[in-house]
Amino acid sequence: MNRLRTLVAATALTSTIAAPAAAPPFETPARVAYLLDLSSGAELLNKGADTPMPPASMAKMMTTEVAFELIDSGKLALSKTCTVQPATWQKWHGPAAGSTMFLSPNEQVSLENLLHGIVTLSGNDASVVVAECIGGTEQAFATQMNALAKKLGMTGSRFCNSNGWPDEGCTVVTARxxxxxxxxxxxxxxxxxxQFYGQPSFTWGKTLGSGQDITQANRNPILGKVPGADGLKTGHTEEAGYGFTGSAEQNGRRLIMVMAGLPSFNSRIEESVKLMNWGFNAWQSKPLYAANAAVGSAEVQLGSAATVPLVAQRAIAVTYPAGAVGGEPKLKIAYNGPLKAPIAKGAQVAELIVTTPDGTVQRMPLVAGEAVEEAGFFGRLWLGLKQLVGMA
Structure with a gap:
C-alpha cells in the first residue's frame, strides 16, 4: 500500500515561501533543451528531454566518467602511462579527424594529461587512446561505458565508441x-x-616546423560568461548540430543544462548563456532540510523496530519562479508500506513530495536513517499477539 503523510510541522518551515507567479517562458531554436535544478530536483525546462539523439563529443563525458570511477575506486592511477598506438594516431590526426590533442605516434602520455585532452580540448585522439589504455580495445571500453550508463540509470542511452564520432546511429543518448x-x-x-572540468585552456603538442607549444582554449560556451560556470562538454557534428551539457553553481545552488541541435557555434554560445542565466534569474530556491536531517518516519513490518526514521539524502530545497507573492508549498512523505525488514541504513525507501501552490510537483529521495533488522522468532510472535489483541 502506498502511504502518504502530510508534514504539517514541516510546512511551517516554509511559511515565507511565495506562491509562484507564472515562470517567464523560455524560447530557443535548439531542438532539445533541458534545465535541472540540483538543489530541488526540479525540471525548469523540458524540451525533448527524452528524445533519442546523437551526442557528438558530449559522449566523451562518459569516457571521462568511466576513468573517474576507476580512479576513485583505487583501480586506476592518474599517473598511469598510456601509449599512442600508431594505428590510432593514423586514424585520429589531420583535419578530417575533428578535434585533436595533437598526440604523436608511440608517444607515452599520462592518463592525467589525456583526461585534460578529452575534457578541455575535446580530443578525439585522446578519447580513443584512453579507451584502449583502459579497455584494451575501444569496443571493450564501450562495454564498460554501457555498464556504467546502466548503473547511473541512463535508460535511453547506448555507447558504441569513446568519442561520439558518427556511427550510423549506434551511439545514442537523451538530454535527461x-x-x-x-x-x-x-x-x-x-x-x-x-581538477579537470572548467579549465580555460590546455597546452599539448608542438607545431610543425617551429616546434612551438600548442595551446587550445576550452570550447565551453558559458565559462567566463556565467558566474560559477565550471563544466562540462560541448559537441558538434553535421548530424547532431551544435550541443552542450553545462553546469554552474551560484550561492550554493547548482543547475545542469543540456542543449542540442543548435545551428551554429555562435548560437550555442548565445543560447547556452541565455538558458543558464534564465535558470538562475527567473527561478529561486528555498532550503527545506539540510543533508542528513530527519524528515519523518515510516512504518516497518516484522522488523526489530516498528518504524524507521527517514532522512534527507542530500540538502533539500524547493524551486519556484522568482517574484511570487504569498502562499506555502505542501509537503508529503510517500512510500510503499509498511516497509519490510530488513532495511539497510542509507537505503532509499521513501520520497518527499513537494507541491507548490501552482500545482508543480517536485520529488526528493528519503533514505533510512537507521538499519532495521528482521524480527526474530519471538519478536514476530510478540508482534502477532499485539495485532491479535489490537495493540498494534
Whole structure:
C-alpha cells in the first residue's frame, strides 16, 4: 500500500515561501533543451528531454566518467602511462579527424594529461587512446561505458565508441541521461570534477616546423560568461548540430543544462548563456532540510523496530519562479508500506513530495536513517499477539 503523510510541522518551515507567479517562458531554436535544478530536483525546462539523439563529443563525458570511477575506486592511477598506438594516431590526426590533442605516434602520455585532452580540448585522439589504455580495445571500453550508463540509470542511452564520432546511429543518448551523467561527475567525483572540468585552456603538442607549444582554449560556451560556470562538454557534428551539457553553481545552488541541435557555434554560445542565466534569474530556491536531517518516519513490518526514521539524502530545497507573492508549498512523505525488514541504513525507501501552490510537483529521495533488522522468532510472535489483541 502506498502511504502518504502530510508534514504539517514541516510546512511551517516554509511559511515565507511565495506562491509562484507564472515562470517567464523560455524560447530557443535548439531542438532539445533541458534545465535541472540540483538543489530541488526540479525540471525548469523540458524540451525533448527524452528524445533519442546523437551526442557528438558530449559522449566523451562518459569516457571521462568511466576513468573517474576507476580512479576513485583505487583501480586506476592518474599517473598511469598510456601509449599512442600508431594505428590510432593514423586514424585520429589531420583535419578530417575533428578535434585533436595533437598526440604523436608511440608517444607515452599520462592518463592525467589525456583526461585534460578529452575534457578541455575535446580530443578525439585522446578519447580513443584512453579507451584502449583502459579497455584494451575501444569496443571493450564501450562495454564498460554501457555498464556504467546502466548503473547511473541512463535508460535511453547506448555507447558504441569513446568519442561520439558518427556511427550510423549506434551511439545514442537523451538530454535527461546527459544530465544524469553530469550530475554523477559532479556529486560522485567532486575532486576530479574540479581538477579537470572548467579549465580555460590546455597546452599539448608542438607545431610543425617551429616546434612551438600548442595551446587550445576550452570550447565551453558559458565559462567566463556565467558566474560559477565550471563544466562540462560541448559537441558538434553535421548530424547532431551544435550541443552542450553545462553546469554552474551560484550561492550554493547548482543547475545542469543540456542543449542540442543548435545551428551554429555562435548560437550555442548565445543560447547556452541565455538558458543558464534564465535558470538562475527567473527561478529561486528555498532550503527545506539540510543533508542528513530527519524528515519523518515510516512504518516497518516484522522488523526489530516498528518504524524507521527517514532522512534527507542530500540538502533539500524547493524551486519556484522568482517574484511570487504569498502562499506555502505542501509537503508529503510517500512510500510503499509498511516497509519490510530488513532495511539497510542509507537505503532509499521513501520520497518527499513537494507541491507548490501552482500545482508543480517536485520529488526528493528519503533514505533510512537507521538499519532495521528482521524480527526474530519471538519478536514476530510478540508482534502477532499485539495485532491479535489490537495493540498494534
Amino acid at each position: 541521461d546527459l544530465a544524469k551523467l553530469a550530475r554523477a561527475s559532479i556529486e560522485r567525483h567532486p575532486k576530479l570534477y574540479k
